[in-house]
Every structure is written in structure tokens, then in C-alpha cells.
Amino acid sequence: MSQATINGVMNGVNIDRLGGMIQIVQQNPTLATFHFRAKNKWITGGHNRSTIQSFYGAGQEFMRKNAFVLDSDEPPALLGTDQGPNPYESVLHALAAGLTTSLVYHATARGLHLESVESTLEGDLDVQGFLGLSDKVRRGYKEIRVHFAIKSDASAEQLDKLIRFSPVLDMVSNPVPVSIHIEKQ
């Protein structure tokens, strides 16, 4: 939340390293390839747990010392025990985080200061789709609404443009091919 550029850092992002990353990828586009990963294990009922530790990117494997551990569950109203946010809430978290990160990095690359960024998201789900009760009702969100409250020198139009670089916005707004392979054990 820095308002000034201190030691080459703006908005908490190292400007030299950001510029360096852009240059390296421009010179060698194969370094732009990343593979992100998650493992998940069912516990019981609506409760399951993901671990996130390794990824590939910039031509090498990365292994974090400790995995991030994320629990997912349904609330009692959806027959779970509320051990974590449910999958639909996790989609909103991923989208919020992705939009915000895109804004911060792209603002920094353009020398635009951010003072604060807050967002609220709401998605509309009709569980008739999930329950298979109607073919006319889609299973996923019908719509997601995002409201940002931002303190910055940049205009709302500039901010809107930078937010839209978000890869997660693309993943939610446009189709991503998903292949599913099931191994019976």
C-alpha cells in the first residue's frame, strides 16, 4: 500500500524484477510456460482437502518447503459440517485474488500508485442444476457480480482495463478445456 516508489518497489512489487521478467519472457517465450498443480483427498461427506506445493515455470521445477493446505466443505444447509468454504465460494476467492493481483501488477508496470483495493463478489447458483432436476438450469453460476472500491491516482477507466488482464477472469468468462481421467483402484 505504498504511495511512493521506495527502493524500486511500488505497490509492494519490485519494479526492476517485474521489468526484468517481461524482458526475459519477450526474449524467450518458452520461459512463459507455467504448470500449476493441486492434489485433493476426500475426507468424508462434503469435506475434502487440497494440498498445493509444487509448480513448473520459467524453465524449472519449484517445490515449496511446506504445502498450502485448503479444506473444502459444505455448510449444514447443504448437508456438510462447514470445515471450510465450499467449492463455489472458493471460485469467488480465486476470482477476487486474480483480479486484484492483475490490477496490482499491471498498475505497477505503468507507474500507477494504488493506496487500497477492496472487492466484494456475489455469484448466483440455482441448485436445481447440480441436483439434476432441470436441464434448463445450468449447474454453475448464472452470473457473478464484482464490486471494487479502490483508492488510486488512476481513473476508474484505467483501473477497469488493468483488472481485465486477469487470467482467472478469462478462465471464468471463457471456456477452459478440462480433461478428466478416472482410475479405479
Place this chain on the structure above:
Amino acid sequence: MSQATINGVMNGVNIDRLGGMIQIVQQNPTLATFHFRAKNKWITGGHNRSTIQSFYGAGQEFMRKNAFVLDSDEPPALLGTDQGPNPYESVLHALAAGLTTSLVYHATARGLHLESVESTLEGDLDVQGFLGLSDKVRRGYKEIRVHFAIKSDASAEQLDKLIRFSPVLDMVSNPVPVSIHIEKQ
């Protein structure tokens, strides 16, 4: 991970309550409407934090006593400080959790026992898209591969069919309209 139905519970899901939920929604489809929510606050650089607490569903507001708090950050390779999984990893968590939950609930509704369910997911991202270096490279995942290892009496074909009821699979595979409103403060 129950292999038997004990006190009306199979796979950790209360069968009577699941049947009751389906019946209630069939009789009154307006009760199928859910609104899920998340709030997010930027901290600095790639680090931001979501809180998830309330939702609307089955005709009423629900407020959890404590919010779930989820940190998002980028790894050092992407100029962050690794305070949490990044937004692309969070998408994989949401998808893994959603596919697994759908499998468990739909298997239970059909009287199919599950003993264990594990999954690994990998998504391919080319950061040329995010960095705005190429219009030919999409910003989001080009593809996501999911591998399930499942112990169950059901066949791989049955399991595959049940997994595909997942609302998150629909959200990732098909477009979800996202409206973004920016309020300058």
C-alpha cells in the same frame, strides 16, 4: 469413508436429509436459489486476503459465526512472497473440491459406496497472455488435466458421469458472465 450405511449416513452424507433436500427443491424451485459471497482486501504486492462468511440459500440468509480467511500470494518466481497459493492454484483447488463433492453427493443419492477419492490436477498457463505480450496467447489456462484415483463399487463410467454434475466444472468449462463495477474512493 464409510463402506456401509450406518444410521442413514452413507459416504458421510445423511441420506434422509439429501432426499429431503431434493424433494423440497422439486416442490418449491425458488428454494434452489443460492447467492455465495466473498470479500477481498489487497495487502501488498501479490498478497491479498479473502473473507467468506455469509450466504443466501433455501429462502434465508446464513451468517457463519466466524469467517473463513484465505490468503493469496504469488511465489517469489512471480515476484510475490508466497503467503498463500496463487489465484491459478486456487482455481484448481475449487475445481478439485467441486468435482469431489459432486461425486460424493451423487453417489450417495444412488446408493453407491465410496471408499477413497483422490485427485491430482494440473493447469497450463502461458504468462505471455497475462503480461499482455501476445494477443494470440490466452490469459487463462489453455487446459486443465484431472486424474482421479477412486476406490468404489461403482464402475469408472458411473463415476465419470457423477463427477460431471459439478457446478464448478460447468463454471470452468463454460462461460460465466462476470460484471465488474469500480468505485473510485
